[in-house]
Amino acid sequence: MTAYDDLMAFQRQTEALARVAGRLGWDQETVMPRGATGQRAEEMGAMESVLHARRTDPRVADWLAAIDPDTLDAAGRANLRHIRRDHDRAVKVPADLAAEIARVTSLSQGIWAEARRTEDFDAFAPTLRQVLDLRRREAAALAGDGDLYDALLDDYEPGATGAGIEALFGALRPRLVALREAVLGAEKRPPALAGHYDEAAQLQLAREMAETFGYDFHRGRLDRAVHPFSSGSGSDVRITTRTVAAEPFNCLYSTIHETGHACYELGIDDAHALTPLGQGVSLGVHESQSRIYENQLGRSRAFTGYLFGRMQAMFGDLGIADADAFYATVNRVAPGYIRTEADEVHYNLHILLRFDLERALLSGDLPVADLPDAWNTRFEKDFGVRVDRPSHGCLQDVHWSVGLIGYFPTYTLGNVYAGCLLQAMKQAVPDLDAQLARGDTAAATGWLRDNLQRHGGLRAPRATIAHACGFEPNEEPLLDYLETKFRSLYDL
């Protein structure tokens, strides 16, 4: 056994334990008895302690020091990078700070939920201050002389920086605002879907859509949960969805979205199983897969034509004249307060707002007490609507309450990456629309699997996209895609 073999044997167990810890989350959101909440917190805490002890194990540093990377192949060197990075990050954060963050954020979510329910920002403000202070201390421990926000962002999107995101979002913003104004000023006003749709039938069609997009039920399952998510890596990747009688698109498109996440995990080469390469490389790249499945493919004119037929077969008459009208309804643009319900034109504007505010919160430029005003002012400027209550404004998302600072920008990064991938995919699959029109996603998802998914964590996030696309990722393809799609849809 070489030092590398020893390290990888140790890491293999760590990865297996991380899978177990992750599955506790799935269990909690789907099947756990409600009365088990307290015990579950202790179980998750114990698993986190075990994982933290392994990540900071002094033997890992010894093995890393003993290995000559030049004796390894590309996968071996990539494994070393991931393990070194995780180890370095873990040892920099004092154990008592990590424990305090875990303790506080396990409670803060409940305080946020209650404040949102009662529309009482002041009830949440002290908690948000505490969470921000703890994450600021963690960022300081991680950053050394570097930027605090970058240190946190790097956890979700390795290699990304606040300055880089700022430049990217600066390039997106004017064209998104212009497109939004043009669409909302158009004469055309597609109607929303009307009526109620049997929820069991929604689930059945959601299951069919997951299969249509290549989800492997032999290595996964679909359950209901309050919030849709994908969970797991390797050969056990489970997705969830929800149903609302009046909103079948919510169920169907959240399922296709989670199918994108799951197919990324399931598409990684078996050779990387239970190694650091055996999971999606970053949140941004992950979101590129969920978004391209959901939007660039799933909300395309070609695929919605197929879906129109499947929905009619399942539900009968939808009160929609033809496939063109159905396409317009699926892609209907309407301003709204809530990020998770936003259409493709509005979605990134929600993210740009959050990015600017969370950077200012972390740096202290924006005091917590001023957050509602800052949010509402910015929202009115970007969306033309005054926020009417905190749950429609700065209390709508769970993220900040559990300390997820630096997480939001990965959603828009994912959209930018999805735009790039669609452009490259269209080159590789010239008859893509003809295939999607008959509900055949095999070439599209196969191209993603072969050029991106199967490599897992082999390359850094941006390099993963660049490798698949053949060009450096940038915002142009997404903007071109959105402008072309929605100008055409709204006869502009």
Add this chain to the structure above:
Amino acid sequence: MTAYDDLMAFQRQTEALARVAGRLGWDQETVMPRGATGQRAEEMGAMESVLHARRTDPRVADWLAAIDPDTLDAAGRANLRHIRRDHDRAVKVPADLAAEIARVTSLSQGIWAEARRTEDFDAFAPTLRQVLDLRRREAAALAGDGDLYDALLDDYEPGATGAGIEALFGALRPRLVALREAVLGAEKRPPALAGHYDEAAQLQLAREMAETFGYDFHRGRLDRAVHPFSSGSGSDVRITTRTVAAEPFNCLYSTIHETGHACYELGIDDAHALTPLGQGVSLGVHESQSRIYENQLGRSRAFTGYLFGRMQAMFGDLGIADADAFYATVNRVAPGYIRTEADEVHYNLHILLRFDLERALLSGDLPVADLPDAWNTRFEKDFGVRVDRPSHGCLQDVHWSVGLIGYFPTYTLGNVYAGCLLQAMKQAVPDLDAQLARGDTAAATGWLRDNLQRHGGLRAPRATIAHACGFEPNEEPLLDYLETKFRSLYDL
């Protein structure tokens, strides 16, 4: 922090991790995608490694040495006993032997299942030899100068010995054989239940029966699985059942049985949560709870009268004249090859046979090659029927294939304990039958909870029963119960 506090804080995390490992088993048998089998084996192996490392952690020995038991209360001293016992057992078994046993027994179950399917004992014999050899080596490491079988039995039933079981079973055997012969020679022949019963309705009634026997769905759930089981401790204890259209009693009584196991775990005082006292103290005591719920209560004349009404309400006419006839059908005695399908009269004879054979296998007195003949000869002697195929004989149970030697006798111990508990319960609840006749089990299960279940691992197994009953456990109450019940039922 005293050494005891440190030890218990460490142990609390170990207990939480053991809960997580246990839930992996539940997940595998109920919801796991079939394609995840390989990864799951690595996950369970990693959890076992973590748990083994904690059980053998040198700090545990240091803490144990530093604690003066006289400074502790009864619960504290009991915790020390459990922790010392687990630590001593774990350090005695060489790590490479433990790993080899884990490896071999993870494969041997599949070999057994295939041999059973093809009725080919010879295909299983080499594996059984290997498993026996490994367990013999483990027993030698544990036993020192002591008895090998005792060393293994002690894992399932602390304090029990092969000699003690032999004496107990020797006292049971003649009266069980005599009762069996008398019943089978009776003129009365109650018919089996006929017809087919909707499986969804069976599940619904099973759920109702679990609630009737006090199962708390707030801290548990009922799912389907190939083999019914109860899983978990503390505030998350889940049960499973199965349905066969022609066999509603199978679904209903396996559910009541598992409800007994689950109520034991759920009934333990919260003060013992995530300590060594926070789970059932032995397999025998556990089985006393499942058996008394299923048989002494669930198959009583009083309760079956209530169930008759509930089944008629759910399924309509059962083709059975009245509650007396229903009682006779529920308790119908018929010889059969299969232990898990045996009636109360035959059940313990199945166990007595296995106990004698597994002791002889472990000692080497019975060579593996001679097992089928030895089984079939003994079976014909005890049951009056010639075994017609291995799956009806020595290949029917999974236990030996996965190295569970010393496990079988705990089933009959549980029946003996259930007999004692019924006798004491009848003293404490004089109108028990009147309550059961209206489907009210609250006093019966409440008595068990107050006198036995809530104490968890506070006392040793026999002492747990003695404390609840007010007398030393012995075989007389079970034999009296069986003779009275079945002589009356068969007009003898």
